[in-house]
Each structure stands twice: as structure tokens, then as C-alpha cells.
Amino acid sequence: MIRGLLIFSVSGLITASLFGQGPGRRMERGDFAFMHAEFGGAHKVVQGAPYSAQAVTQFTQTLANGDHIQRTTTASMARDSQGRTRTERSFGAIGALSAERGGARTVMIFDPVASKSYVLDARSHTARSSQIPAARSAETAHARPERNSASAKIEDLGTQVMQGVSAQGKRTTRAIPAGREGNEKEIDIVTETWYSPDLQVVVMSKTSDPRFGESVYQLNAITRAEPDPSLFAVPSDYTVKEGRPMMRRGPESAQ
Amino acid sequence: MNENNRELLDGLRELAADGPREAPRYIEERVKSEFRKQNRRRHLLTWVPVFSVAAAAAIALLLWIRSEAPRPAPPKAVAEAHAIAPVAEEETDGFYPLPEAEALPAVENAMVVRVELPVSSLQLMGVPVSEESADSNVEADLLLGQDGLARAVRLVE
Numbered sequence: 001m002i003r004g005l006l007i008f009s010v011s012g013l014i015t016a017s018l019f020g021q022g023p024g025r026r027m028e029r030g031d032f033a034f035m036h037a038e039f040g041g042a043h044k045v046v047q048g049a050p051y052s053a054q055a056v057t058q059f060t061q062t063l064a065n066g067d068h069i070q071r072t073t074t075a076s077m078a079r080d081s082q083g084r085t086r087t088e089r090s091f092g093a094i095g096a097l098s099a100e101r102g103g104a105r106t107v108m109i110f111d112p113v114a115s116k117s118y119v120l121d122a123r124s125h126t127a128r129s130s131q132i133p134a135a136r137s138a139e140t141a142h143a144r145p146e147r148n149s150a151s152a153k154i155e156d157l158g159t160q161v162m163q164g165v166s167a168q169g170k171r172t173t174r175a176i177p178a179g180r181e182g183n184e185k186e187i188d189i190v191t192e193t194w195y196s197p198d199l200q201v202v203v204m205s206k207t208s209d210p211r212f213g214e215s216v217y218q219l220n221a222i223t224r225a226e227p228d229p230s231l232f233a234v235p236s237d238y239t240v241k242e243g244r245p246m247m248r249r250g251p252e253s254a255q
Numbered sequence: 256m257n258e259n260n261r262e263l264l265d266g267l268r269e270l271a272a273d274g275p276r277e278a279p280r281y282i283e284e285r286v287k288s289e290f291r292k293q294n295r296r297r298h299l300l301t302w303v304p305v306f307s308v309a310a311a312a313a314i315a316l317l318l319w320i321r322s323e324a325p326r327p328a329p330p331k332a333v334a335e336a337h338a339i340a341p342v343a344e345e346e347t348d349g350f351y352p353l354p355e356a357e358a359l360p361a362v363e364n365a366m367v368v369r370v371e372l373p374v375s376s377l378q379l380m381g382v383p384v385s386e387e388s389a390d391s392n393v394e395a396d397l398l399l400g401q402d403g404l405a406r407a408v409r410l411v412e
Binding site: 026027028029030031032033034035036037038043044055057059073075085087089091094095096097108110172174189190191193201202205207209211212215217 | 401
């Protein structure tokens with residue numbers, strides 16, 4: 001019932017939101033237009049475990065006629081011993097969605113040492129910086145929700161070396177009983193996650209949800225050497241603008 | 256709401272730096288404002304904003320109830336790692352978990368991207384929308400995980 005309430009609420013807000021929109025250009029189902037990016041939400045700071053890697057996410061959707069739609073996104077990731085991170089990500093696709101005008105590429109630098117985060121815009125050579133609020137207690141460090149749903153079956157997949165690092169595997173199978181969402185048969189959603197305790201990152205994850213498709217995320221070419229420090233600094237030819245966190249509305253939040 | 260969505264909602268609220276203790280009141284206020292504006296303009300559409308106000312009130316009530324509910328203790332912290340909320344609470348406030356994301360791995364590092372998209376694209380992420388509004392475009396913030404996949408959506412008003 002609560003789920004229904006949420007859906008009802010989102011639908012209501014969509015309706016209300018539409019009244020504020022002008023007659024925009026025509027976009028097709030599955031399209032999106034990237035506007036800009038921000039760091040958001042919690043960010044895990046890990047010190048003493050530097051690495052660099054290429055992250056690849058592949059999303060595959062199987063259509064009713066048996067055809068497949070595949071979308072792949074890539075990101076370069078780096079973290080130094082002090083816990084500073086750099087993520088350079090393309091936004092050509094987000095899951096099943098595809099960018100209308102090709103993929104924008106954005107660099108994000110998260111610097112807990114200087115208590116700053118930056119989003120670099122290569123087109124305008126500007127960096128939007130934001131102050132990082134003071135760290136919360138270590139108590140909240142790994143405040144990840146425990147997924148111990150009664151309906152989920154969890155299997156330990158043991159330990160494997162993946163891309164040169166040791167990773168612990170876990171397979172979680174969640175079942176949506178027949179009838180809950182109008183489904184005739186039970187739907188099984190399977191998630192496989194390989195987590196490196198040394199690097200404290202997910203090295204590989206694979207999710208198969210018959211309702212939406214399959215996604216595979218993998219860290220490739222993992223290097224555990226200290227990355228070049230210049231990766232975590234704003235390039236000298238960039239103009240730094242102090243930015244406010246992205247707000248829901250307001251011209252000052254846009255860029 | 257099924258168990259998976261409940262867990263995801265819990266996770267998002269953790270991401271929101273301990274989460275709002277109360278429902279985001281601006282949602283209700285802005286929807287009410289929208290209601291008043293539209294009511295002046297279009298009398299025929301009176302019931303649509305009413306619907307939205309009711310929905311926002313339902314969200315407020317729901318979030319308030321959930322914030323009062325006891326939570327399991329977080330797992331023990333691991334040395335040399337801690338979490339930081341790099342942006343103000345407003346940024347992670349007001350997100351709705353996507354059905355598409357309920358089975359994805361927990362978010363280690365989140366980012367928010369603002370996009371414009373047709374409402375019909377939201378359908379692909381499991382958000383039910385009416386066919387009448389499917390061709391319209393909306394601005395939305397997507398909360399992405401380290402894998403670049405969306406976990407939650409927030410509409411930009």
C-alpha cells in the first residue's frame with residue numbers, strides 16, 4: 001500500500017511539475033538531455049588504499065520481439081592515499097536512457113583534505129567548487145543499508161582474484177511473488193556483487209531484473225600505484241567558481 | 256511498498272546525511288503554490304493540483320512515520336574509511352527510489368545529474384506515468400551510484 005502511495009505521489013508531482021514547463025522540444029521515449037552534474041549524497045572516504053581503474057557499465061534490455069538494446073558507459077576512476085578521488089565519466093547513457101545529443105563528459109574531484117569538491121567543465125574551462133561539510137563520525141562510515149529481506153536469498157560466492165585484487169562475492173536473489181505487481185509468475189531479481197575489502201570498492205556487480213534488463217558494472221585495469229597528484233587538482237587554466245549545491249530550482253543553481 | 260523498496264528508501268535516507276527528521280515541507284509548499292497558480296489560470300484543472308497536494312501530504316506523512324520508526328544499528332565502522340556528505344542536505348532531499356534500482360548494489364559514492372527528459376523516459380525506470388503526459392518534457396535530478404545507474408529521481412520544480 002505504501003508503495004502504491006509513493007507511486008501515487010510521484011505521479012502527482014509529475015503532473016504538477018508539467019504545469020511549470022513550456023512547450024519544450026520533442027524528445028523520444030528513452031532520450032534524455034544532460035544538463036550538468038554535481039556530487040551528491042554520501043561519499044565514502046577511504047585512506048591508505050590508492051588505485052586507478054576504468055569502470056565500464058553495460059546495460060542490456062531485451063525487447064518483447066527478442067531484440068536487444070545495449071548501452072555502455074565508461075568512467076576513469078582514481079583515488080590517492082589521502083582519500084581524494086577523481087571520476088571522469090561520460091553521460092552517453094544512464095541505464096536504459098540514451099543521451100539525446102551524445103554523451104557529455106564530466107570530471108569530478110572530491111578532495112576531503114581541502115574540504116572541497118569540484119566539477120570541471122571542459123567546454124568553458126571552469127571548475128565549480130563546493131565546500132564539503134565536516135565529516136560525520138566514523139560511526140556512520142559504512143552506513144549502508146543491510147539488505148536482509150526475508151524474501152531475499154543470499155549466497156556466499158567465496159573469494160576470487162578479479163583484475164588483480166581479491167574480492168568477496170555474494171549473490172542475492174529477491175523474489176517478487178506472483179500477483180504482487182500484476183505478474184502471473186514469480187519474478188526473480190538476481191544481484192551478484194564482488195567487493196574488494198582491500199580497496200573498499202565494488203569490483204564487479206551484475207544485476208538481472210526481468211522487468212528492466214541486465215546491468216553489468218566492472219572495474220578494469222586496476223592499478224594500485226599512487227596516482228599522479230595533478231589528477232586531484234583543478235587545472236591551472238581553469239577558472240574556479242564557488243558554487244552552491246544543486247537546488248531544486250533557481251537560476252543560481254543552474255551552472 | 257515491498258521489502259526491497261523499503262530498504263532502498265532507507266539507504267537513500269542514509270545518503271541524505273542522516274536523512275530528514277521531518278518530511279521536506281517545501282514539497283508540500285511548492286505544490287500548494289503550484290495549485291494556487293494554476294487555479295487562477297485554469298479553473299477546469301482544479302482537481303489536478305488538489306491531487307498533487309494530497310500526494311505531497313501523503314509523502315510528508317509517510318516520511319514522518321518512517322523517520323519515527325526504529326532503525327537497525329549501522330554496521331561497525333571500518334578503520335580508515337568514513338563518509339562525508341559533500342553537499343547540503345537539500346541536494347539529496349526529496350528523491351524517490353526507482354523500482355529499477357531496488358536490486359542494484361548499495362551506493363558507495365553518489366552523484367547527482369540534472370537532465371531534461373520526456374516523461375515517457377521515466378517509464379523506462381519504472382515510474383508509472385499517464386499516457387497523456389508521456390510526451391511532455393520535465394527536468395529531473397537523477398541520483399546515480401558509482402556504476403552510473405540511477406537509484407532515485409527528483410523532479411525539478
